[in-house]
Amino acid sequence: MCSSSLKAVAASILLTALALAACQREEREFRSKSMADETEEKVSLVPLSPGPSGPAEQRSGTAKTYEENAYQIAQGQRLYAWFNCNGCHGNGGGGSGPPLMDDMWTYGGQIEHIVQSIREGRPNGMPSFRGKVPDEQIWEIAAYVRSMGRNVPKAAAPGRRDDMSPGPAEQRRPPGQVIDGGQIPPSAQMPQ
Amino acid sequence: MRRAAPFLLLAVLPLAGCQGWQSALDAQGPAARTLADMFWIFLAVLGAVWGLTMIALLLSLRRRRPADADPLATNPETERRMIVTTSIAVGLTLVTVIALTGLSYAAQKVLFARKDGALTLLVTGEQWWWKITYEDSQPNRVFTTANEIHIPVGEPVLIKLEASDVIHAFWVPSLTGKMDLIPGRQNQIQIQADRPGLYRGQCAEFCGLQHAHMGLFVIAETKEEFERWRDRQVSSATPPSDSHRQRGMEIFLSKPCVMCHQVRGTDAGGKVAPDLTHVGSRRTIAAGTLETTRGNLAAWILDPHGIKPGVNMPAVKLEPDEVQPLADYLEGLK
Numbered sequence: 001m002c003s004s005s006l007k008a009v010a011a012s013i014l015l016t017a018l019a020l021a022a023c024q025r026e027e028r029e030f031r032s033k034s035m036a037d038e039t040e041e042k043v044s045l046v047p048l049s050p051g052p053s054g055p056a057e058q059r060s061g062t063a064k065t066y067e068e069n070a071y072q073i074a075q076g077q078r079l080y081a082w083f084n085c086n087g088c089h090g091n092g093g094g095g096s097g098p099p100l101m102d103d104m105w106t107y108g109g110q111i112e113h114i115v116q117s118i119r120e121g122r123p124n125g126m127p128s129f130r131g132k133v134p135d136e137q138i139w140e141i142a143a144y145v146r147s148m149g150r151n152v153p154k155a156a157a158p159g160r161r162d163d164m165s166p167g168p169a170e171q172r173r174p175p176g177q178v179i180d181g182g183q184i185p186p187s188a189q190m191p192q
Numbered sequence: 193m194r195r196a197a198p199f200l201l202l203a204v205l206p207l208a209g210c211q212g213w214q215s216a217l218d219a220q221g222p223a224a225r226t227l228a229d230m231f232w233i234f235l236a237v238l239g240a241v242w243g244l245t246m247i248a249l250l251l252s253l254r255r256r257r258p259a260d261a262d263p264l265a266t267n268p269e270t271e272r273r274m275i276v277t278t279s280i281a282v283g284l285t286l287v288t289v290i291a292l293t294g295l296s297y298a299a300q301k302v303l304f305a306r307k308d309g310a311l312t313l314l315v316t317g318e319q320w321w322w323k324i325t326y327e328d329s330q331p332n333r334v335f336t337t338a339n340e341i342h343i344p345v346g347e348p349v350l351i352k353l354e355a356s357d358v359i360h361a362f363w364v365p366s367l368t369g370k371m372d373l374i375p376g377r378q379n380q381i382q383i384q385a386d387r388p389g390l391y392r393g394q395c396a397e398f399c400g401l402q403h404a405h406m407g408l409f410v411i412a413e414t415k416e417e418f419e420r421w422r423d424r425q426v427s428s429a430t431p432p433s434d435s436h437r438q439r440g441m442e443i444f445l446s447k448p449c450v451m452c453h454q455v456r457g458t459d460a461g462g463k464v465a466p467d468l469t470h471v472g473s474r475r476t477i478a479a480g481t482l483e484t485t486r487g488n489l490a491a492w493i494l495d496p497h498g499i500k501p502g503v504n505m506p507a508v509k510l511e512p513d514e515v516q517p518l519a520d521y522l523e524g525l526k
Contacts, residue, residue: 030501031501078504163376
């Protein structure tokens with residue numbers, strides 16, 4: 001009798017402890033960092049490089065704090081509409097600009113590449129947003145762009161929108177893959 | 193009695209907060225007056241009921257049953273008195289509830305009545321500020337401002353309420369009751385001020401981090417003053433005449449400001465943040481958070497997240513000698 005009630009107490013304590021383990025929340029930075037200069041990423045557009053090893057790259061590690069953070073991605077989603085990315089890229093399906101939800105990335109599909117594309121602009125129409133969009137917001141938009149093809153963790157990708165949407169929410173899309181420029185992605189191959 | 197004094201004082205203290213520019217008990221319009229009247233009537237009637245109940249309870253506590261009384265013994269006379277008393281109490285309760293329901297219904301009739309007015313506004317709730325559009329049958333008389341509503345005294349003003357992100361609520365306690373702003377639908381509320389004055393309003397539905405810093409001001413003024421204000425707001429910003437402010441304008445136009453803010457008459461055409469065409473003429477910036485002064489403008493531009501953590505305004509990178517002209521330019525946009 002006594003041992004069984006002890007067991008019950010122990011079990012309930014264990015359960016409470018387990019529930020408490022889920023109490024860790026996503027870290028959220030309230031003070032923006034954009035007063036700092038823009039992050040200096042050294043990323044190459046191609047995987048080719050002379051010699052035995054690949055291209056020498058240098059990453060600040062900022063990527064993780066953006067593309068695995070639901071708040072930053074959601075802010076990116078808001079800014080994507082505010083800054084009229086829709087105007088050329090539609091809701092990721094493309095228009096006069098290339099689609100963003102597929103696996104083909106002409107100028108690289110890693111977040112650093114996308115940041116570079118937004119910051120520097122790209123030939124044939126993509127304007128340069130340097131000095132017009134603070135660096136932090138560029139990272140947020142890039143993180144959201146990555147979520148369109150579900151190249152970010154499911155838990156961080158945006159959920160259902162309030163307004164009508166042509167497809168499932170980013171969170172419900174199947175995980176995507178990134179095929180960088182110069183290679184033929186599966187989506188562009190002829191059916192065999 | 194001496195021990196009760198602090199408690200009495202504590203009970204009376206909150207009443208001291210019941211006047212001023214944001215109080216439902218300091219009614220300055222027909223809708224708010226109806227609500228305040230209802231409050232006082234309910235307070236008086238229900239207070240009397242509570243007081244009578246407490247007196248009856250105390251009396252019954254004082255009346256002891258004799259120690260040797262038989263608990264099962266009944267007295268027909270007492271029984272009859274009890275039945276009569278209970279019936280009267282039930283009857284009075286019914287009358288009170290029905291009367292208060294009737295009063296409440298009559299008050300709703302007043303609150304939701306729509307009088308014809310000349311002025312219609314569209315108020316859109318944003319995280320965390322109010323976008324205010326003055327509608328007009330002439331498209332070139334339509335203009336947008338933020339966080340400050342001017343109305344002519346004594347005229348009913350129709351306010352259409354919408355939200356762009358989450359649910360907010362429009363509440364100017366001295367003028368009217370609350371009404372929610374809901375994304376995807378439009379609510380309407382009518383306000384009217386009987387006296388010229390400055391009335392503060394507040395978002396009354398929790399809408400995120402800076403919900404508490406989402407204030408607005410309603411300024412009721414005479415018809416002539418209002419028309420003068422409206423004519424000025426309709427016009428585009430006048431380009432600055434001195435070189436210092438001109439430099440400020442150049443800085444404004446070359447920085448990220450233009451991505452979100454609009455200054456009519458310049459190339460800045462962003463529509464997702466407060467319209468700054470006449471920002472210098474408004475009493476406050478950041479939705480009632482800071483007074484519009486040069487220093488506050490500079491502080492807000494340099495460190496918005498220190499003032500309103502989580503706000504969507506980014507901290508923009510400026511050179512030290514760019515802050516002063518920019519703040520001067522914005523302050524000069526009267």
